[in-house]
Amino acid sequence: MSLLELQNVHAAYGSARVLHGVSLKVEKGERVALIGRNGVGKTTVVNTCIGAARLTSGKVSFMTRVQKPIRAFRAARSGISIVPQGRRIVPGLTVRENLLLGSAPDRKGPWNLEAVFAMYPILRERADGLGTAMSGGQQQMLAIGRALMANPDLLILDEPSEGLAPVVVDELGASLVRLAEQGTAILLIEQNFGLIRSVGDRYYVMAKGSVVEDGRLSALTAEELKRHVSV
Amino acid sequence: MSNLSMAAAAPKVRTSTTPPVLVVVGIAVALVGFVLPWLGLPRNILSLLTSASMTAILATGVGFLVRQAGFSSFGHAAFYGGAAYLLVLMSVYTGLSGEAVVLLAPVIATLAAFALSFILLRTQGVAFSMLSLAIAQALFELMMRWRDLANGEDGLRMRLPREIFGLKLSFFQKADTMFLVSWSALIIIIVGLVLLSRSHFGTLTLAIKNNEERARFIGFRTLMPRAAIIALSGLIASIGGTLFALYNGYITPGLLHWSLSGEALIIAIIGGTRSVWGPALGAFLFVILRDFAGNYTTHWQSIVGLVLIAVVILLPSGASGAVSSLVNRIRGGRDV
Amino acid sequence: MSDTYMLEATGLTRRYGGFAALNNVSFKLRQGEIRGLIGSNGAGKSTCMDVLTGRGRNQQGTVCLNGQDISRLSERERRAVGLSRSFQKTNIFPELGIRQQVQLAARKAEFDNTEEVLAELSLTAIADRTASDVSYGDQRRVDLALALVGKPKLLLLDEPAAGLTIEESLAMARHLRNLAERWKLTILLVEHDMEVIFAICDRLTVLHLGEVLTEGLPDEVRANPEVIRAYLGSTFA
Amino acid sequence: ADATIKIGVATALTGAYGDLGQQVKRAVDFAVEEVNAKGGIDGRKVETQYQDTQAKADIARQQAEKLVNDGFTILTGSIASGEALGIAPMLERWDAVMMGTVPKADALTGAECSPRFFRANIPDYADAATVGTWLKEQSEKKWAIMGSDTAWGRNSGASFTKTASGLTRDIVAEGYAGLGTNDFAPYIQKILDSGAEGVWVALAGRDAINFAQQAKQFGLIDKLKVAGVSFVTDNTVKTLGDVSKGIYGIINYSSTLDTPANKAFVDAWAKKYPGTLPANFEGETYLGMQVLFAGIDKADSTSPEDIAEALEGIETDTIIGKISVRQADHQFVRGNFFGRIEDQDGTLRPVVATSVAADVAMPAADDACKL
Amino acid sequence: MLIQILNGLVYAGLLYIVSVGLVLIFGLRRVVNFAHGGFYMVGAYAGYTAAMVFGFWGGLIVAVLVLGLIGILLDYVVFRPLQNADHMVTVLVTFGILLVFEDVVQMIWGADTLSVLAPYPFDGTVQLGDILFPVYRLLVIAVAIAVALGLTLWLRFSRAGLYVRASSVDALTTGMQGVDTEKLSLSVVGLGTALAGLSGVIASPLLALSPSMGSSILIESFIVVVTGGLGSFAGAFIAALLIGQVHNLGIVYVPNVASMLPLLLMVVVLILKPTGFARSYS
Ligand SMILES: Nc1ncnc2c1ncn2[C@@H]1O[C@H](COP(=O)(O)OP(=O)(O)OP(=O)(O)O)[C@@H](O)[C@H]1O
Ligand SMILES: Nc1ncnc2c1ncn2[C@@H]1O[C@H](COP(=O)(O)OP(=O)(O)OP(=O)(O)O)[C@@H](O)[C@H]1O
Ligand SMILES: [Mg+2]
C-alpha cells in the first residue's frame, strides 16, 4: 500500500508556480531519498502535502486516499510525521510539551517520552526548559523526537542533518535504518551524501520543480550521485 | 560557487517602482484638486472635501508609520488634536502673533512626538498600539478634566487676529479657499514622503522594521531612525490638526479621543498602507461614504461597518493596492 | 605569520541561570587565519559568536581586536571596527529585495563590490526578488552576503554551509579561502560539515560543554581520540 | 409667501445620547406635522431635515453647516452644550438662526451668547433658583452631591452648594463621575460613609440609570433623600421602575402639568405616538417649536435674520402658559417645576409638586452677554 | 476602606471576565478583537430578552449559547479566511462588526437604557461589619474566580490546552502534529465569545444596558489585557485586580485624576516591562 503518493502535482505560492508536475510514491516500509539542489522545490513537495503550498493540479494521496482539500492534520492522522526544514520548534512550550504535542494517543508503537529521552538524553535534561532556548542542533533532535512521538508509518525528514554534529548524524542514520527495519517508511530530503547512502534505498532527483530521475541508490556510484544532485 | 542556482519558479518581482501610468494619474488628480473650487460645486461638497483632506493628512501620517516602521498607532489623535489644542490655547492665553501660534502648534506637537517616541519604542506590535492609545487617552482626560484651562467637553473657541500671513482669517475658514490650502499641504506631504521612502533613509527604516537586530549587526543605529519616523508621522498628523483648528475655529476633546485615532487607522488600512498615497485615498472614500450614508439613513454606523468589512476582506491590500493591480492588469502585466 | 594577534578573546563566559553555556573560553586568532570552531551540539559555538559580537546580555570576558578592547562596544560599533557575522538561524530582511539589502549592508563600509559578492554567492539571478520568496538555501546565502559585504576585517560565520549540497559547500569553502587571501580576511568558522572544515581551516578549536576541549592543527585534532568520541564519530576519524 | 420653511435638525440620533436625540426628533416631527396639518405657517409648509451629530461638538458643527448649505437655515436639535457652543458663533456667518431646546450651559445665553441663538429650556443657574424653594422645606441638614464630571454636572453641583449653604445646609461629600462610568460603587460608598442625609444627583442618561440601580442595591435610595436634575425624567422612571419611586427633582417639563393647553398636547401626542406620554425633553422641544413658529409667523418671512428679530421680545401662549423671550440674552422667561416620582393612575411618573413662577425661576440675564 | 477594597474586587472581577475572552481569542488568533465589546453588549441584551421567558439563569444560558454560536461563525467567516492577512486587517473587521452590532442592537432594542434586577437569591444585601453589601456583587467575584480557575486548569493540564497554546504561536506546526487547528480555533473563539456573553449577562444587574455599553468597557479591558501581557491569563488576572483597586481607590482618594490612573498604570508597566506582567500563556 502506498503511504504517500503524488501524481503529477503542480503547486504554487501565491501566484508563483513552483512545482511543475511532480510524481512520487512511498510504499510501506520503504526508504526513499529526495535529492536536488537548493531551491528546486523539495520543501515545496512537503509543503504541498500539508497545504502550506497551494496545489494547483494533480493529486496527493495519503494511504491511497486522495486528499481534498489538503489539511495539515490529515497527514499526521494518516500516520505521516514530518521533521520540517528549519525545525519549527513551538515557542513558549517546554521541551516536554513540544514532544507531547507530537504524540498521537490513538497510535500504538515503541515511541514515547521515555524512548525519545533515551535516544537524545539532552532532551531529558532540558525537559522543562523552553524548546527554543536550546542550540540549533539540540532543536533538531527535538524536532526528530517530536515526529517520532506519533509512531508514524511514514517519517518525512527535510534536511535533518542540518546543524547536527557528525557523530549525531551517524547516530541519526543508524536510528533511521533501525526504524525502517521496524517497518516505518522514510522519505528523506537531504544534502548529506553519507546520510543519503546509509539510509536511502530508492531515490528521486528533482530539478526546477519536477522529478527528473529516479532509481535505486545501490545502482549509483558516488560520482553519479554527486552529478545528480548538481543538475 | 560555480553553478548558478536557478530558481524553479518564474520570478515574483514585487514592483518597487511605481508604473508611470500611476504617476501620470497622480499628477492629474493633484492638478484637478487645484481647479475644484472654480468648478461651481455645491458648497457642501467643497466643505466635505476640505474636511476630507484634513483627515487625509492625518491618515497619511498614520499610514506612513505603519508602512515605514510597522507600528499601528492608536494614538495619533494626540498629535492631531494636540496641535489643534495648542493652537487654540496659545491663541487664547498667549500674546503671540497669529503666525507664531499657527507655526508653533505643529512644531511643539512634533517635539512631543519625538520625545514620546523613546517611550513608545520600548514596545512593539499590539503593545505599541495600546501604549500610544493610553498616552493619547491620558491627554484626552487631561483636557476633559482641566476645565479652567480648556473648558472640558464643551470645547474652546479660537481667538486669532482678523488677519494672518497677510490673509483674512476668513480665507482659512471658507471651504473654497481652505480647500486649496489643505489640498496643497496634502500634496506636498505625499510627494515629500514618496521621495523620502525612495531615499537611503527609506530603505534603512524599512530594513529596521523588518529585522531590527540584523540592522544593528550590519552597522546601523536603529533607535534614532525609528524615533525620526515617529516624529515625522506626528508632524504630519499635527499639520492636519493645525489646519483643522484654523478652519473650524472651535475645538473639543473629541479631537483627542481614541475613536478618532482608531478611525485614522481604519482609513489608512482601507486605503492601503503599501503606498504612501493609499491612506489619503482611503480618507476621501471614507469621509464621502460616511457623509453619504448619514444623509440617507441613521444607520450610517452599520453601513460604514459593513463597507469596512467588505473592503478589508475583498481588498486586503486596500484601495490603493486594488488601484495598483488594476493599473497593472490594464497594462497587461501580471497581478502582483 | 606575524606574532601579533588580530583577535584575542579571554575568559568568555555566558550563563543562563546556573548553567554556563560558555565557560571561561579563551583563544587567539592571527591576521589572515581561518579558524574552525567545532564541537558537539550545544557545545557553545553559537554562544561564543554571540559573545564576540556583543549579542544579548550577561556576558563576561574581554575581546580585543587588533589590540583594541571592544568588549564594551555595541553590535553596531563592533561592526564599525571591522567585525561582521552571519547567523545560524537565518537572520535577513524578509521584505527587502536581495540586492537592496545587500547594498544597504555595504553602504556603511563604502563598499561597492556588492555585485561581485552577489555573483560569487550565485545570487545575481534572483537579486531582484524579495528575500522571503526564495528557498531556504538561498536565504542562507543572503545571510552570508550580508556578512561579507563591507570588507570586514574579522568574519564570524555560523554554519554557512548548512543546507547546501556537497558541491556547493566545497565551492563555498574555496570561495572563502579565496576571499580570505584577497581581502586579508580573518575568519572564525563554525561548521558541522567536516569536508569544509578540513578543506580550508588553518587551525581548529574544539569546544565541549562550554569549554575548550583542545586546539591545534586540523590533523592533530582529527586524530585526537577525545574529539573523535565526542564529536567526529567514525566517518572522519 | 410660497417658499417652504426649512428646519434643519442636527441632533444625536446615535451614540451615548442617542435616546435624547430620538426624543428631540419625536417632538420636532410632532410639532411640524401639527402645524402642517393646519396649513402651515401663513400658508408656508414646514420641511425638516435630520443629521446625526452623535452629540459630538465637531461633528455637530459640520452637520449644521451641511444643513445650512442645503438651505435649512433654521436650526435646532443640539443635545450636548458643546454642540450648541460650537454652532452658535457661526450662525451669523452662515446666516442662520437656532433654537436650543436641550443644552443647559449658562454660557449659551451668557458669555457666548449670539444674536441668532435662542434658548427654550432652562439653564443651570436658573435650576438652582428652583432648588432653593424646595430645599428650604426639607429637614435634612447634611447633603452629598453626585454629579456628572461635565460642565453641566459641575455647574449644577456648584449651584446646589451655593443654594444649600445659603440655607445653612452642609455639603459633606462630593463626587463627579466621568461620562460613561460603569461602576458607581466607590462614589456610593463614599456618600454612605459621609453620613449624608440627602443626595443631590446631577447625572443624565445611562449614567443616571447606572447610578440609581447601584445605589438601590447598596440601600442608598431607601436610606437617603434623593433629588436631582435631569434625573427625574420619564426615561429614568421607565427603565428603573420601582427603584425610582420617591426620588425628587427638578422637572423642566412634565406631562402631568395641569393646564388645558398641556392636556390638549398630551392627548394629541398619545394619538401620534400611541401608548406614550411626552417626556421631559419632548415637552421642552415642542415648547421651543411653538415659540419658533410664532416668531416665523410674526416675521412673515423665511429669512433667518427676520425671524431672529421677530423672536426677540416675543410673547406667546404655550403648553406651559404665556412665556416671553428676553431681549437681553434670548432666554425664554418661563416657569420651572419641582416634583417627585409617584404612582399616578397605576403608572410611575414624575409628578409636579411645586410650580415656580417665571419671575422666581428665571434670574436676571447675565451681564457677560452683549448682543 | 475595606468595603472600598471589596468594591474594587467586584469591578476587577467584572473586568476579568470581560477581558479573559479577549485574551483567549488574542492567544489563538493574534487578533485584538474589538467586536468583543459588541459581544458583551449583545450578551447582555440577549440575556435581558431571554430572561423574560426563561428567567435570569435561563437567560444567562441562552446568552452564552447564542454568543458561542456567534463566535463560531466569526471564526468561520472572518478569522479563518483572513488568517494569512495582516492582523491589523482582521482587527479592523472586528471593529466593523462592533459598529454593526451597536446599530443593530439599537434597531432592535432602541436607544433607551434598560435595566435588569439582580436575580433571586442574590438580590439582597449582607451585613459586613456595620455595612450592608449587595450579595450580587459577591457573586460577581465568585464567578470571576471560577472562570479563572477553570481556564487555568484547562490550559495548563489538559491536552486541549496544550494544543491551544501551541496553535496560538504556530498553527501550521501544530496542524502537522495531527491537531485540527481550524476546529480547535472554532471552539476556542466560540468559548471566548461565550465568555463575552457570560460577562454581559453577569454585568447587567450591575450596569445599565445601552448600545454604547460595549465600547465603554472595551478600553478598560484592553488595558487589562495589555498590562497583563498579551495572551497571558495569569497576567490578565493580576492586571484586573490591580486596575480594579487603582480605579476604586483613585476615586476615593484622588478623584480629580482617578480616570487617568489606569492609563498611567499601563504606561508605567509597559515602560518598565514592555511585555506586560507575563510573556505568554501562563
Ligand atoms: N536562551 C537560552 N536559554 C538557556 N539556554 C540556552 C539559551 N540559548 C542557548 N542555550 C544553551 O546554551 C548551550 C550552548 O548553545 P549554543 O547555541 O552556543 O550551541 P552550539 O555549539 O552553537 O550548538 P549547535 O551546533 O547545536 O548550534 C546549549 O546547551 C543551549 O541549550
Ligand atoms: N513563500 C514563498 N513564496 C514564493 N516563492 C517561494 C516561497 N518559498 C519558496 N519559494 C520558491 O520556490 C522554489 C522552491 O523552494 P523550496 O523551498 O521548495 O526549495 P528546496 O528545494 O527545499 O530548497 P532548499 O534546499 O534550499 O531548502 C524556490 O525557487 C523558492 O524561491
Ligand atoms: Mg528546502
Ligand SMILES: [Mg+2]
Ligand atoms: Mg549553534
